[in-house]
Amino acid sequence: MTDVSFPHPDYIANLPIWVKVDDVCQGQSQVKKKGETYLSRHNKQDTSVEAQQQYKTYLEHAVFYGVTGKTLGSLVGAAYAKLPDFQRPNELDYLDVNANGQGMSVYQLTQTALRYLLKHYRCALYVDFPQVEPSKTRQDDKQKNAYAMMHVLPAVAVINWDTVMVGNQQKLSLVVIKETVTVRENDDFEMTTSDQYRVLRLENLNGQYVFTVQLYKSTDDSLFSPQEKYTPRDYNGNTWNYIPFTFIGAIDNSIALDNPPLLELVDLNLAHYQDSADFQESVYFVGQxxxxxxxxxxxxxxxxxxxxxxxxxxxxxxxxxxxxxxxxNTLSQTAMDKKWEQMKEIGARLIEQGSATKTATQANNDDAVQHSVLSLCTVNISSAFTQALGWIARFMLPNSDSLNSEDLMFSIDQDFSKPQFDPERAKQLWEACLSNRYPYKGWYEYQRTGVVPDYSWEEVQALLEEEQVNAPLGGYQPNGVSNGSGQSQ
Structure with missing residues (x-):
């Protein structure tokens, strides 16, 4: 019988890349902990104690700059500069505070998903529900205290998958998720961890496809024993004809894999680290x-x-x-400087903040390069979480089919550029206010935030009428501005 821990070939091929990106994003401590993985030892054939000590000194003096990790943080921050639009029925309000059963809101889960996407090019979203009897009344719901939960999984957690054609649709037929279980001993202080596998299947039972779940737990002989299989049901007691699971990708939400968006920056970051080690070594030996x-x-x-x-x-x-x-010896320093500039071009905007003068066109082009990847990631996350909300509604609500796209939606704002105050635009708005074509409130908001309020035509007309009604005799004008009669208000 095939071992449940058997990995998919694409998983095997991509795992080293995912681990490398994770290590670099964690920073200097993690990179140095890996030793020769990221910083080669000179004269590897020399295994003497002296050679090992020399490498230890070489490693200690090297400096790793956390460019990739800072860039990752800045990209996530840019995507969440504005609060995402989250629409759901009142029965799903619990997702605002605890969407995964561990106290994380749906907003935090989407941020986690974005980090995974930028690092690994993929993550996964899975919705589950406790094994309880179908509800008949709202009172049953309260007594069960059961909630559908969504789980964001890193790419390294989904070790195997497969698909099947059902009619003309390709559906996931197998998903194997590696999980870590922690158990505390009797004294409540010591704890042990072990692996288990959660297997999601779409099985053909008598010509009908049914979603099933089965756990495989570790045994004393280092094998994994299958537990009892169960069949999840929705609020009305119906089985599922698909797995409530989706991959999320940086290009699309298919099962296809590609290189992570940050991989090129990671490789340059490591090359810069190696140049730094050579530079610091030369300073150490001949600098005095x-x-x-x-x-x-x-x-x-x-x-x-x-x-x-x-x-x-x-x-x-x-x-x-x-x-x-x-x-x-400027050779190593020159190589470092060159890679530093290349890292800036790829995306490390935090490093060069305030250190270079750019035209408006150059700045906009830089943002476009960054946000092309970021925009795709956020669009795919929004789509996946909106889909997951539909699955949760099917678990939690008796009439989930009657909900439309406006009732269930999660959307991350796509405008990542920071607002910039434009004096010329402020002047134009002011002149429009003086001619009673634009409300003063809109001009005030622009002065305060640098963003022109998103008023509809009706809202503009209503504000203008309100200002005219509340204005003193001769028309509403702010202090010091003529009202047209030669007097100032």
Whole structure:
């Protein structure tokens, strides 16, 4: 029988890449912990104690700059500068505070998904529900205290998958999820961890496809024993003809895999780290000034060995003594600087903030490069979570089929650019206010936030009428502005 821990070939091929990106995003401590994985040792054939000690010093002096991790944080922050639009029935309000059963809101789960996408190019979203009898009344719901939960899974957690054609639709037929279970011992302090596997299947039972779930738990002989299989049912007691699970990708939400968006930046970050190690090593060995006696003879040298040599006024020696220092070796430094600039171009905007002068066109182009990847990620996350809300509604509500797209929706705002105050636009708005074509409230909001309020035509007309009604005789004007009669209000 095939072991449940058997991984998909694509999983095997991509796992080293995912681990590398994770390590780099965690920063210097994690990168240095991996030793020769990311910083090769010179003269690997030399396994002596001295060679090992030299590498230890080489590793200690190297400096890893956390460019990738900071860039990841800045991209996530840009996507959530505005609160996402979340529409749901009142019965699903619990998702605002606890969407995964561990106290994380749906907003936090989508941020986690975005981090996974930028690092791994994929993550997964799965909805589950406790094994309880179908509800007949609302009172049954309260007594069960059961809620549908959504779980965001990193790519490394989904080790195997497969699909099947049902009619002309391709559906997931197998998903194997690796989980870690923690158990505390009797004294409540020690704890042990073990792996288990959750297998989601779409099985053909008598010509009908049915979603089933089965756990495989570890045994004493290091194998995994299958537990009892169960069949989830929705609110009305019906089985599912698909698995409430979806992959989320940086391009689309298919099962296809590609390189992570941050991989190119990760590789440059590691190359910069290696150049830094060479540079710091050269500084360590030849950076300090040394005393030199270019004219010393063999007899003088023997005398120095016998009597010693003092540098200073206490002793004198009949030869020329000078202080020398190695000429700076700029090769490693130049290589570092070059990679630093390349990392900026790829996406490390935080590093160059305020350090370079750019035209408006250049800045907009930089943002477009960044946000092309970020926009696709957020669109795919919004689509996946909106789909998951439909699954949750099917578990939690008797009339989920009657809900439309406006009732169940999660959408991350796509406008990532920070608002910039434009004096010319402010002047145009002010002139429109003076001619009673735009409300003063809109001009005030722009002055305060740098964003033109998103008023509809009806709202603009209503605000203008309100300002006219509340205005003093002669028309509403702010202090110091003529009302047209030669008087100032």
């Amino acid at each position: 000034p040394q005393f030199s006696m270019p004219d010393v003879t063999e007899d003088m040298y023997e005398l120095i060995k016998k009597d010693g040599l003092y540098i200073g006024c206490k002793n004198a020696f009949p030869t020329k003594i000078e202080m020398v220092q190695a000429q700076p």
